[in-house]
Amino acid sequence: MRVMVLGKATEGNNGEPPTKEAFAAMDRFIEELVKAGVLVAGAGLKAGAEAKRITIDGDKRTIIDGPFAETRELVAGFQIWEVKDMDEALAWLKRYPAMPGKNEIELRPFMEAADLADYVTPEELATPREGERGKLGVA
Amino acid sequence: MSRDETQRAIEASFRIERARLIAGLARMVQSIDRAEELAQEALLVALNEWPKTGVPANPGAWLMTAAKRRAIDAIRHERMRERKHGEIAQTLEEASDDAAMAIEAALDDEVGDELLGLIFVACHPMLTAEARAALTLRVIGGLTTDEIARAFLSTEAAIAKRIVRAKQAIAAAELSFEVPRGGERAARLPSVLEVIYLIFNEGYAATSGDDPVRPGLCLEGQRLGRMLAGLMPDDAEVFGLLALMEIQASRLAARLGPEGALVPLTAQDRTRWDQLLIRRGLEALARAEALDGGGPYVLQAALAACHARARSAADTDWGRIAALYDRLRVAAPSPVVDLNRAIAHSMAFGPEAGLRLLDAIADDPALRSYAPLPAARGDFLFRAGRFSEARGQFEAAAKLTRNAGEAAFLRARAAACR
Numbered sequence A: 001m002r003v004m005v006l007g008k009a010t011e012g013n014n015g016e017p018p019t020k021e022a023f024a025a026m027d028r029f030i031e032e033l034v035k036a037g038v039l040v041a042g043a044g045l046k047a048g049a050e051a052k053r054i055t056i057d058g059d060k061r062t063i064i065d066g067p068f069a070e071t072r073e074l075v076a077g078f079q080i081w082e083v084k085d086m087d088e089a090l091a092w093l094k095r096y097p098a099m100p101g102k103n104e105i106e107l108r109p110f111m112e113a114a115d116l117a118d119y120v121t122p123e124e125l126a127t128p129r130e131g132e133r134g135k136l137g138v139a
Numbered sequence B: 001m002s003r004d005e006t007q008r009a010i011e012a013s014f015r016i017e018r019a020r021l022i023a024g025l026a027r028m029v030q031s032i033d034r035a036e037e038l039a040q041e042a043l044l045v046a047l048n049e050w051p052k053t054g055v056p057a058n059p060g061a062w063l064m065t066a067a068k069r070r071a072i073d074a075i076r077h078e079r080m081r082e083r084k085h086g087e088i089a090q091t092l093e094e095a096s097d098d099a100a101m102a103i104e105a106a107l108d109d110e111v112g113d114e115l116l117g118l119i120f121v122a123c124h125p126m127l128t129a130e131a132r133a134a135l136t137l138r139v140i141g142g143l144t145t146d147e148i149a150r151a152f153l154s155t156e157a158a159i160a161k162r163i164v165r166a167k168q169a170i171a172a173a174e175l176s177f178e179v180p181r182g183g184e185r186a187a188r189l190p191s192v193l194e195v196i197y198l199i200f201n202e203g204y205a206a207t208s209g210d211d212p213v214r215p216g217l218c219l220e221g222q223r224l225g226r227m228l229a230g231l232m233p234d235d236a237e238v239f240g241l242l243a244l245m246e247i248q249a250s251r252l253a254a255r256l257g258p259e260g261a262l263v264p265l266t267a268q269d270r271t272r273w274d275q276l277l278i279r280r281g282l283e284a285l286a287r288a289e290a291l292d293g294g295g296p297y298v299l300q301a302a303l304a305a306c307h308a309r310a311r312s313a314a315d316t317d318w319g320r321i322a323a324l325y326d327r328l329r330v331a332a333p334s335p336v337v338d339l340n341r342a343i344a345h346s347m348a349f350g351p352e353a354g355l356r357l358l359d360a361i362a363d364d365p366a367l368r369s370y371a372p373l374p375a376a377r378g379d380f381l382f383r384a385g386r387f388s389e390a391r392g393q394f395e396a397a398a399k400l401t402r403n404a405g406e407a408a409f410l411r412a413r414a415a416a417c418r
Helices: A020-035 A086-093 A122-126 B003-029 B032-053 B059-084 B090-108 B114-122 B129-139 B145-151 B156-172 B182-205 B213-231 B236-249 B275-290 B296-309 B318-331 B335-349 B351-361 B372-383 B387-400 B404-415
Strands: A002-009 A039-044 A052-057 A060-065 A074-082 A103-109
Touching: A002 A086, A020 A039, A020 A074, A020 B213, A039 B275, A074 B213, A086 A103, A086 B003, B003 B032, B003 B059, B003 B114, B032 B059, B032 B114, B032 B129, B032 B156, B114 B129, B114 B182, B114 B213, B129 B145, B129 B156, B129 B182, B145 B156, B145 B213, B182 B213, B182 B236, B213 B236, B236 B275, B236 B296, B275 B296, B296 B318, B318 B335, B335 B351, B335 B372, B351 B372, B372 B387, B372 B404, B387 B404
Parallel strands: none
Antiparallel strands: A002 A074, A002 A103, A039 A074, A052 A060
16 A cells, blocks of 8 residues: 655744754665665655645635744655555654654555545546546556 | 554564564574574564563664574573583584674674575575565565465465475575675576566456455565665666566556456556656666666566657657567567567558568467467558458457457457458
């Protein structure tokens, strides 16, 4: 199964770049993930100062420029892992290195074909379509 | 955390460490069997200790230390037994002390090559490809014998026997658990790559209705390929194989039709191809090409990449595919490659070019009862406007194939020849 790992900045950190030590710790962790064949993709994201948000409320769209006052939910980086089950993902997650300040890492399994049963029938899924982006982002 | 949750957490943590643990132990005690036992004993200690102390900061090192203690205890025990037998041989005592010291030394040795060494042993060319696959899935992939049996449509007893015999052969040959170097490494790598691709293909051949363990083999193959790429970052063929598997796996969701029939590449819904895997595949291929790779896996990956890059079947760069088949034919000669090369040339340069290449291989005994040969000839003849000849070829191909869906498709093509 594939899981999304969202590294979130919390309290007083607006997604500023990590310290050299934290960067090195993350580098070692990623090395471990690669050698175990677990890491599929990942990237760090620039600080909140360079971010933009848009709120959508019905027809109303409001753009907010970073940095944001509310940083609790600021995604600072993401990784995609391929693991056998959530237990394995959790075991890896416990090894996630400490970044400066207080952090929260969120683990979210990808939707798979079976999860889309309410929206797309298996026949629809299996029938070739032309010129449209896939409904499934995953295999 | 409930007891059950704690146990699951410990087991998951153990699973991550298991292969490296066995690899490190096997190198010390020179036996896969003994290493597996020691790892299992370490797990039991962990299941007993960790609920009280919590999971240690470095579970791998902790488990290794626990297993090492067991190994040393066993050696001491052996020494005591020898004493009881009255043979107070100084040499023996020294020997067992040396063994204990060697274990201590190996623990401090952060080479990290143990896993690769174990992969090379489990995939030693003296073992059959099936034995290599079973042993690799067991000791590196961590699958149970039951899972391996289901994956290969075999029985648990047969797989268990295969694994035991493989281990016996390894012990009898006194194989070294060191990573082979230089020429030996080059000579043994193909049998490692072959096994990983065999595991992947076994999963790729499974259809959706089967036991999920079988399609799961694709993931096992990819995982092993990714692992190997992490351990051997300078080998072009390792990245070629990885690229090939990633790109092929990107099509898993698009390759089966509503009734489970295989959808040919050119008819697949490309919007369902997994772009993340395609990107990974193209990156691995770029790496292989940067390493000057021109081996069979790199070439096959380059072929797969031609399809992955084409937005639609009509955009396919058949000229490049034909050129790659010209090279693959030299790197890995086979009648099937020759046939595919003829198909590529027919797409790039017209049906006559394809027919000329088919004539050159028509008498190959390996292709005598091979349905794709007359099917390809029928297609070339059809496209050349030679309908009555084409019909005969499609009918011949329909008679040769054992796949009902394929036969129906070929008969429909025969019927359309007018």
